[in-house]
Amino acid sequence: MAAASAALLASLLGAAAPEAALPPLVFVSRRPLANDPGAVLGIGPRHRVSITGGRLLRREPDGRVREVLPANAFHDVSDPAVSPDGRRIACAATVASDSAWRIIVMEADGSGARPVTVTDRALAATALGKAARRFARYDDIDPCWVDDTLLCFASTRYPQRAEYADLPVTNLFLVTVPRAGPAGPPRRLTTERNGAEEPAFDPTTGRIVYTRWWFNRYRPTRDGMTTVAARSTERDSVNLWQAVEVATDGSDIRLACGALTSARGTMAYQPAILADGSIVGVYAGNLGLEPAPAGLGIQRFSPRLGPARRIAGALLDDGAAYGSTRGLAAPAACSPAGLPDGRILFSYRPGGRGDFGLFVARSDGSGLERILDLPGSDELDAVPLVPRRGFAGAGGHGPTASAPALDPLPPFDVGALSRRGTFRYRCLNAFAQDRLDSPVRDAPRPAPGARARFFAVLARPQETGGDTAVLVRDAPIRSDGSIDEPGLPADVPMFEQLVDGDGRLLRSAHAPAHVAGMNAGRPGGESLCIGCHRGHTTMLRHGPPAEPQWFDVAPAAEASASGTGTAAGARATAAVDRRTRGSARDVAWISASPETARLDLRWRLPVQVRKVALYGIRSDRRAGTDLVVHSCELTLMRDGREVGRAEVRGATPGGTRVALAPVTIDALEIHITGYSGRVEGRRAAGLAEVEITGRLAPE
Numbered sequence: 001m002a003a004a005s006a007a008l009l010a011s012l013l014g015a016a017a018p019e020a021a022l023p024p025l026v027f028v029s030r031r032p033l034a035n036d037p038g039a040v041l042g043i044g045p046r047h048r049v050s051i052t053g054g055r056l057l058r059r060e061p062d063g064r065v066r067e068v069l070p071a072n073a074f075h076d077v078s079d080p081a082v083s084p085d086g087r088r089i090a091c092a093a094t095v096a097s098d099s100a101w102r103i104i105v106m107e108a109d110g111s112g113a114r115p116v117t118v119t120d121r122a123l124a125a126t127a128l129g130k131a132a133r134r135f136a137r138y139d140d141i142d143p144c145w146v147d148d149t150l151l152c153f154a155s156t157r158y159p160q161r162a163e164y165a166d167l168p169v170t171n172l173f174l175v176t177v178p179r180a181g182p183a184g185p186p187r188r189l190t191t192e193r194n195g196a197e198e199p200a201f202d203p204t205t206g207r208i209v210y211t212r213w214w215f216n217r218y219r220p221t222r223d224g225m226t227t228v229a230a231r232s233t234e235r236d237s238v239n240l241w242q243a244v245e246v247a248t249d250g251s252d253i254r255l256a257c258g259a260l261t262s263a264r265g266t267m268a269y270q271p272a273i274l275a276d277g278s279i280v281g282v283y284a285g286n287l288g289l290e291p292a293p294a295g296l297g298i299q300r301f302s303p304r305l306g307p308a309r310r311i312a313g314a315l316l317d318d319g320a321a322y323g324s325t326r327g328l329a330a331p332a333a334c335s336p337a338g339l340p341d342g343r344i345l346f347s348y349r350p351g352g353r354g355d356f357g358l359f360v361a362r363s364d365g366s367g368l369e370r371i372l373d374l375p376g377s378d379e380l381d382a383v384p385l386v387p388r389r390g391f392a393g394a395g396g397h398g399p400t401a402s403a404p405a406l407d408p409l410p411p412f413d414v415g416a417l418s419r420r421g422t423f424r425y426r427c428l429n430a431f432a433q434d435r436l437d438s439p440v441r442d443a444p445r446p447a448p449g450a451r452a453r454f455f456a457v458l459a460r461p462q463e464t465g466g467d468t469a470v471l472v473r474d475a476p477i478r479s480d481g482s483i484d485e486p487g488l489p490a491d492v493p494m495f496e497q498l499v500d501g502d503g504r505l506l507r508s509a510h511a512p513a514h515v516a517g518m519n520a521g522r523p524g525g526e527s528l529c530i531g532c533h534r535g536h537t538t539m540l541r542h543g544p545p546a547e548p549q550w551f552d553v554a555p556a557a558e559a560s561a562s563g564t565g566t567a568a569g570a571r572a573t574a575a576v577d578r579r580t581r582g583s584a585r586d587v588a589w590i591s592a593s594p595e596t597a598r599l600d601l602r603w604r605l606p607v608q609v610r611k612v613a614l615y616g617i618r619s620d621r622r623a624g625t626d627l628v629v630h631s632c633e634l635t636l637m638r639d640g641r642e643v644g645r646a647e648v649r650g651a652t653p654g655g656t657r658v659a660l661a662p663v664t665i666d667a668l669e670i671h672i673t674g675y676s677g678r679v680e681g682r683r684a685a686g687l688a689e690v691e692i693t694g695r696l697a698p699e
Contacts, residue, residue, distance in 0.1 A: 021061055022360070022371065023340060026068060026080045026089060027382035029374055030054030032355050040296060040356075041378055042078055042141075043269065043282070043334060044289030045167045045195060045213070049139040049156075051076045051097050056089075056110070058385065059358075059372055068110035075099070079381050082108070083145045086387035090116065090143040090151055090177070101139040103153050105177055108385060116143075116175055116183045121157050127409055128159060131461035135159035135168070140186075144199045144208075146248060151175050152189065152208055154197035160410055160459060161466030162194050163217040164239065165290050170197040172210060174248075188406045189250045191520035193457060193467070193493035195241075198270045203388065204277045207245045209256045211269050211281070212517075215239045215288065216495055218455070218469050220514035223503045225455075227465065233505075238516035240287035243268035243279060251522050255538055257301035258308075260439035263287055264316065265308045268301070274338040274363060278302035282334050285316050296332040298346055300363060305538055306439065311336075311365040312348055332356075337383045343367075347380045358382050406491050406523075410459040414470060417456060417489035421523025425454070425488050428530040428548035429481035430498060430513075431696070433555055434539050436578050436615075436689060442508040443531045445556040446605045446696055449501020450477040454485070456492045457518065469495075479699050480549040490525070493518035498532055509555065509577065552578070553609065553694035557601035557668075561589060575599055580615045580653065580688045584625050584679050587688055588617045594685035597672040601690070603665075606638065609694035610662045614651035614670070617679060617688045624681030630674035634658070637667035651687055664697045 031052040033039050039047045056068040056077045069077070074093040078101070081090045090105045106113035117140045128135060138157040146152050152174050160169035171192055176184035190196045195213035202209050218225045219232035226232055240263050245256040257279040259265030268281025269289065279301045285294030297313025313333030335347040339360065348359040348370075357373025372379055411417050430452070434440035452475050457467040475485050477498070488494070498506040498513035506513040513532050521527050530539050530548055554576040561572035575589035584590060591597035612634060617627050629651035636644035644663050650656045675685045 022059075022384075024061060024385040025059040025345070025358070025371075025382050026082065026385045027057055027059070027358060027379055028054050028077050028080065028091075029057050029377045029379050030076065030078070031376075032378050036292075038292040038294065040293060040332065040334060042380060043284075043293055043296065045162060045165065045170075046289075046291055048141060048170070048197065049101055051094055051099075051101075053097070054078070054377075056080060056091060065372065069106070069113060070110075073113065074104075079142050080383060081143045081145055081151075082383055082385050083148050084388045085148050086385065087148075089385075090145065092141045092143065092153075100137050101141050103140045103143050103151065103175075105151075105183075116151060116177055117153070117155075117186060121408075123159065123409065127412060128461065131159070131161075134161070134461065138168070140173075141170075142197050142199060144201055146174065146201050146208065149176055149178055151177050152199045152201070153186075154199065154210075155186070157186070158188055158408070158410070159461065160193070161461040162213070163465050163467065164194065164213075164215055164288060166464075167290070169193070170195045172196050172199055172208070190246070191406070191491050191493060193518040200271050200273055202245065202273050204273070205245065207247055209243055209245045209271050209273065209279065211241045211243050211271055213240075213288065214242045214517040216515065216517050217465050218495065220497070220505055220512040222505065223499070224505075225469070225497070225514070233512065238263065240264075240267050241269045241289060242266050243271040243281055249522070251525050252528075253519065254541070255305070257281070257304040259306060260441065260538075262307075265299075268299075270335060272336045272338055272344075274300075274344065275340060275342045276302070276363065278363070279304055280311065280336045280338075280344055282336070283308075283313075283316070285314065295330055296334050298333045298336050298344070300344075300365075302363075309365065311344060311363075312346065312359070312361060312368065333359075335380050335382065339384055340386060345371075345382050345384070347378070347382070356380060411456075411489075411492055412459050414458070416458075417472065417492060420492060421490040422487045423490040423521030423523065424486040424526040425483065425521065426485075426526060426528050427452075427483040427532065428528070428544055429551060430477055430483055430532045431481045431556060432531045432539070432545075432548060432551040433578060434531065436552075436691060437581050438578070440531070440538060441510050442555045442578065444498055444506035444508045444513040446481065446603075447500035447506055448605060450506060451475060451499050451501075452477055452483050452485070453497040453499060454488060454494060455496070456489055456494045479696060481551075481696055482548070488521060490521045490523040493520050495519070496532075509573065549695045550610070550693055551695065552691050553603070553607045554601065554690050554692040556607075557603050559589075560600045560602075561591065562593070562596055562598045562600075572599060575687050575690050576601065578689065580655075581618070583623065584617050584620065584686070584688075588679075588686050590617075590679050590684050590686035591672070592682075592684055594672065594675060594683065597685040599670040599687065599690070601668045601670075601692075603667070606664050606666045606697035607692075607694040608662050608664045608697045609636075609660060609668075609692050611657060611659050611693035612646070612648070612668075613655040613657040613691040613693075614648050614687055615655045615689040615691070616651040616653050617686055618653045625677075625679050627675065627677040627679050627685065629672060629685065629687065630676065631672075633671045633673050635669040635671070636660075636663055636665045637669065638665050653688065655689075655691065668692070
């Protein structure tokens with residue numbers, strides 16, 4: 001009888017038998033947003049603190065569902081998180097429809113619920129001026145456990161106005177939550193300019209992964225910057241929520257996952273760590289989520305840095321950030337969480353209309369199964385109610401132990417910058433490139449008199465955009481490409497530009513050397529990076545290079561060629577784009593006059609080179625490509641005079657290398673002197689890539 005009753009209850013709740021037993025689940029069931037079909041509760045800066053009314057529920061392995069908290073204990077709840085030992089639950093809650101969100105904690109059975117954060121912030125109204133009223137309310141949301149007594153959460157208690165919209169800004173805070181006694185005071189962890197939320201602790205690295213609103217309203221011009229889009233040299237600006245990771249003391253921020261070459265392929269709102277260490281996150285048609293998502297789905301990053309795989313949700317058109325979903329009622333997916341068996345638990349609306357229910361799928365998106373769908377409500381934020389094995393936590397390295405408390409107010413004037421502490425900025429080589437076929441974009445080309453400009457933003461909450469940018473330092477880039485600037489203001493959002501001796505922005509093949517978002521240094525800390533391009537922080541994952549001054553200087557050259565055909569892939573620049581994999585027409589320089597095929601590379605600044613590698617075009621029988629390069633001749637030039645020659649015997653797809661005695665040059669000629677075969681069925685010669693290990697010539 002009991003089994004039959006459980007089966008009947010499961011049927012009434014819309015459950016389907018999963019392929020494997022599920023652990024207990026805790027989740028929220030909330031009334032959907034009224035009169036706003038494109039919005040989803042908890043998603044994006046406009047709807048993350050919406051209040052509609054809801055309950056905290058528990059689903060047992062046999063399908064039974066019960067309330068965790070007593071009826072009417074809170075008006076609305078969101079974002080439950082289970083402690084690593086499985087004994088406690090934290091969540092965000094409101095006591096009334098017009099009250100602020102606060103963090104509460106309770107035992108796993110719902111007993112002993114008590115507040116972790118309260119309305120106790122005191123701000124200096126004189127500093128905020130007329131803006132004091134707009135920051136009178138603040139919300140605490142998105143709790144996650146760092147260990148059994150340390151919580152990380154997002155909050156708008158650090159008073160800032162977002163650049164893109166007139167909305168408060170979230171940042172991350174940490175708070176100690178002992179088993180007995182009151183919680184400690186919240187301490188700010190991040191200094192994001194536009195938003196930091198949805199934290200998730202990564203037990204594989206001991207770091208906190210969160211999503212931030214990556215946007216900079218200051219856009220590049222030829223010789224500076226502007227806030228007027230029509231005056232910018234770039235048609236589009238970056239505006240997306242990306243997943244980053246940070247140490248538990250707030251230092252060493254870096255990109256956590258992403259395709260890098262695709263804005264949508266880098267989006268990861270609500271990031272979650274799966275059992276195999278991969279990351280899943282929410283993508284949207286509107287990458288900035290403001291004013292609404294315009295379609296939602298979940299994608300997985302495995303490996304973390306590389307193309308994402310869609311798991312569930314909307315199929316989106318490629319192209320602009322504000323692309324449209326395919327069809328009139330696209331499905332939507334959000335709130336992913338990892339299960340112990342490797343599957344993904346998430347909220348799903350199969351038809352794009354109606355409400356969200358709970359579903360599971362395998363980590364590749366197959367095996368989609370419905371678990372629970374209560375009528376007329378959105379089931380969201382589900383997580384397994386189980387202990388996590390091998391969970392080391394923060395290991396006592398959280399900021400509550402040692403780091404200085406950060407200022408409760410953002411800086412409003414230049415004088416305030418000096419009172420926030422300082423940090424050291426170190427870029428090992430601003431012009432360094434990542435490995436070939438990496439998704440990391442090219443670094444800018446070196447130029448005479450190159451300099452680094454550092455800008456900080458001061459709070460202007462009463463003005464559109466919420467800030468003003470000030471130049472805090474203009475420093476020369478060293479002769480080895482490095483930048484080492486101590487004493488920069490800490491705990492304030494900053495961005496950088498690289499300019500030449502005439503003040504014009506340096507460029508790579510893809511974009512100007514102007515940071516499209518903002519970062520902040522920790523007081524007394526050091527910011528270490530290499531290169532100046534999208535994804536540059538990923539280049540230090542395995543430690544700094546032994547000789548950062550030596551790098552691939554080929555992409556810094558101006559490339560031209562004789563005997564170049566007219567096809568898209570025939571351009572000379574394809575030989576210095578750091579790509580060897582793909583169709584010949586996409587990645588290779590192809591000469592339509594193979595007998596006279598010559599590639600010319602020229603640099604604005606002299607470079608000292610010690611190795612050249614030539615990469616042949618990969619064979620592709622279906623496309624009719626079987627070119628084999630047997631020999632090439634290198635002519636090294638300086639000031640129009642020959643300073644050396646070398647022969648390269650062949651050019652294999654994996655690279656044929658020739659070592660050189662270090663020689664300073666400003667031009668290199670590459671002659672293909674022997675070849676056989678065809679490219680796409682036509683008699684031709686060419687190279688997929690030229691890689692040149694060099695450095696800026698010593699002064």
